[in-house]
Amino acid sequence: MINALRGMKDILPPQNEKFEYFIKNASKIAKNYGFEYVETPILEETNLFKRSVGESSDIVGKEMYEFVDKGGNSVCLRPEGTAGVVRSFIQNKYDRAGGVKRFFYHGPMFRYERPQKGRLREFHQFGVECFGESSPYEDVNIILMLKDILDFFGIKYTLKINTLGCEKCLPPFRENLVDFLTDIEEGLCDDCKRRIKTNPIRVFDCKNENCQKLLQNAPRLGSELCDECKESFEFVKSKLDNLGVEYEVDSNLVRGLDYYTKTAFEFVSKDIGAQNAVAGGGRYDRLVEFLGGRATPGIGFAIGIERLLDLIEIEDDKKEGYYLGAMDENALDLVFEIANKKRKKEKVAVSYGTKSLKAHLKTADKNGMRYCAVIGENELKEGKIWVKDLVEKKENLIDIDKFKE
Ligand code: HAM
Numbered sequence: 001m002i003n004a005l006r007g008m009k010d011i012l013p014p015q016n017e018k019f020e021y022f023i024k025n026a027s028k029i030a031k032n033y034g035f036e037y038v039e040t041p042i043l044e045e046t047n048l049f050k051r052s053v054g055e056s057s058d059i060v061g062k063e064m065y066e067f068v069d070k071g072g073n074s075v076c077l078r079p080e081g082t083a084g085v086v087r088s089f090i091q092n093k094y095d096r097a098g099g100v101k102r103f104f105y106h107g108p109m110f111r112y113e114r115p116q117k118g119r120l121r122e123f124h125q126f127g128v129e130c131f132g133e134s135s136p137y138e139d140v141n142i143i144l145m146l147k148d149i150l151d152f153f154g155i156k157y158t159l160k161i162n163t164l165g166c167e168k169c170l171p172p173f174r175e176n177l178v179d180f181l182t183d184i185e186e187g188l189c190d191d192c193k194r195r196i197k198t199n200p201i202r203v204f205d206c207k208n209e210n211c212q213k214l215l216q217n218a219p220r221l222g223s224e225l226c227d228e229c230k231e232s233f234e235f236v237k238s239k240l241d242n243l244g245v246e247y248e249v250d251s252n253l254v255r256g257l258d259y260y261t262k263t264a265f266e267f268v269s270k271d272i273g274a275q276n277a278v279a280g281g282g283r284y285d286r287l288v289e290f291l292g293g294r295a296t297p298g299i300g301f302a303i304g305i306e307r308l309l310d311l312i313e314i315e316d317d318k319k320e321g322y323y324l325g326a327m328d329e330n331a332l333d334l335v336f337e338i339a340n341k342k343r344k345k346e347k348v349a350v351s352y353g354t355k356s357l358k359a360h361l362k363t364a365d366k367n368g369m370r371y372c373a374v375i376g377e378n379e380l381k382e383g384k385i386w387v388k389d390l391v392e393k394k395e396n397l398i399d400i401d402k403f404k405e
Contacts, residue, residue: 007113007121009306017368018312019124022305023106026126026149030104033145035128038103040084046074052083052287054258056198063111077110080257081127081302082284083291089131090293100132106305118275118307127281127302131288134297136235139263139283140243143236146279146301147245150267153312157267157278159246162221162253163233164201166261167286169226174200176219184214204252220251229262236263259284263299272307279303319391321347323364326354327376334400335375338385341404357386365390373403 004010011019027037046066053060065077078084085103094101106126113119128145130138143159150157165173181188181196181203188196189208196203203215225233240247247265255264264282272278281301288296322342326335332352339350349367351360357374364372373387385403388395 005121007115007119009120009122015309017318018309018314019305021314022153022308022312023126025152026303027104027106029145029149029152030128033102033128033141035102035104035130038085038088038105039107040078040081040088040105042078042108043075044078044084044087046076048083048087048291049076049079052086052257052259052291053080054199056195056202057256057258059111059256063113065110065112079111080109081105081107081125082129082257082259082287082300085127085129085300086284086287086291086293086298089129089296090288090291094131095288095293095296098132100130102128102130104128116275117273118304120306124305125302126305127300129298129300131296131298133299134285136232136263137239138299139232139236140239142281142299142301143240143245143265144243146267146281146303149303150278150308153308155269155278155308155311156271157269158248159265159267160248160250160253161236161240161263161265162250163225163229163262164221164254164260164264164282165225165229169224169229170261173219173221173224176224177201177203180218187211187214199258201254202256205254205256221254222249222251232262255280255282259287259290261285265301269307269311271311275307277304278307319368319370321349321369322371322373323349323351323360323367323369325351325360325363325372325374327357327360327374328380329354330377331375331380334380338373338400338404361388361390375400 049060049064055061059079064079067075069075085105089095107124108122109125110122112121115121130142164170177200178196181200185193185196187210189206189211192203192206192211201221253264253266260282262283266277266280268276269278270276279301283299285297287298324335324339326332335350339348342348349369351363360374361372370391371387371389373385375385379386383400384397385400387398
């Protein structure tokens with residue numbers, strides 16, 4: 001027997017319906033916020049992720065599905081969606097056109113992580129990216145949109161925000177931090193020792209208790225901001241306050257990707273286990289330029305769809321369509337004909353085996369159909385079909401000709 005690869009899952013009933021329900025409604029909300037659907041390739045040049053997500057990140061350093069294709073190119077299954085959308089934005093010259101462009105997308109992402117509950121090697125994200133808007137109003141907007149999506153599905157969360165500074169204030173802060181880390185290097189874990197040279201702010205993300213203890217007196221992100229970053233972060237916080245959106249400022253929130261600047265955020269849930277981030281995002285004002293485009297600010301987020309599926313409830317009134325079945329061999333042809341006519345307008349499920357009425361009703365219910373319509377020997381003689389509304393629990397004998405219409 002051949003099984004799916006470790007950390008990769010089929011999306012089967014009943015999760016499949018929740019999956020579609022999520023995409024449909026999250027897309028609707030994104031469109032209400034002025035975002036347009038975009039589809040980018042799953043396979044990209046490896047360098048795209050090295051240069052955006054960053055070589056020092058775990059994603060690029062340890063988790064990429066990277067290989068050489070038949071043409072000798074180093075390619076990679078995308079570990080996240082932002083880099084591809086930025087590449088497309090530049091390649092299609094939207095950076096040259098100027099103005100604001102907003103995209104949303106959904107699809108599979110691949111990270112060679114150690115699988116556990118909520119952590120897969122193939123998982124699906126719903127993401128958005130906004131280009132060309134540097135106003136912190138957009139930061140608030142993006143957070144509100146994400147909140148609207150999670151609220152729509154009744155998901156409970158805590159919003160954590162932080163600011164990572166910009167190209168003016170981050171380098172001096174980083175230098176101070178490196179000085180501090182060099183003094184305590186002895187006691188740090190191997191990963192953090194490495195981070196001092198590659199990306200020191202990632203030490204705040206370290207799960208090692210000893211490292212966290214040693215970092216208690218470290219200079220804090222957000223404590224040495226330039227005026228512009230300070231103003232922008234204060235603006236975001238005060239707008240969220242005015243709107244009654246609850247949040248926590250978490251100065252340890254650094255995100256696992258290197259492209260962020262200024263506002264960064266995560267929505268975490270306590271109902272899904274250790275992998276508790278349902279969504280994350282932030283600003284990446286340097287990324288377009290860094291990937292060779294004309295300098296354009298950007299901000300976005302991505303939701304991990306699998307992490308939400310267990311939290312989404314679909315109400316029972318979603319039952320719809322007709323289940324058609326025969327209780328007599330001679331009625332099969334008629335059932336086949338009616339089904340083909342009816343499904344031009346409605347959802348129809350058919351069974352081509354003859355079975356008892358009880359068995360037909362059970363199958364109709366199991367398939368989430370609203371009506372169970374059956375033809376037996378008597379109905380066939382009288383030119384009628386027996387129909388039961390499985391929600392209202394009412395039954396009727398209807399003329400077949402009328403029913404077909
Ligand atoms: P990220 O935080 O790496 O950000 O991923 C976003 C979400 O994807 C996470 O919060 C989590 O729900 C889900 N996720 C990540 N890894 C896994 C996994 N191995 N298994 C299941 N779910 C997972 C990004 O990917 C950025 N591109 C977000 C962004 C867009 N920032 C700006 N624009």
